[in-house]
Amino acid sequence: xxxxxxxxxxxxxxxxxxxxxxxxxxxxxxxxxxxxxxxxxxxxxxxxxxxxxxxxxxxxxxxxxx
Numbered sequence: 001x002x003x004x005x006x007x008x009x010x011x012x013x014x015x016x017x018x019x020x021x022x023x024x025x026x027x028x029x030x031x032x033x034x035x036x037x038x039x040x041x042x043x044x045x046x047x048x049x050x051x052x053x054x055x056x057x058x059x060x061x062x063x064x065x066x
Contacts, residue, residue: 037051
């Protein structure tokens with residue numbers, strides 16, 4: 001199942017915003033997003049991706065950089 005999100009993503013900032021929004025929406029709807037995800041492209045022109053999502057505690061240095 002796919003759905004249109006915010007339109008074309010043309011910058012890393014827009015990518016981050018869309019990803020943040022998607023993750024927040026999923027968690028708010030009770031979806032466990034942690035772990036590995038194989039994302040297969042519907043097109044031969046776009047690569048498939050193996051994505052890993054792990055929760056980061058807000059006190060961690062990486063979280064402080066956001």
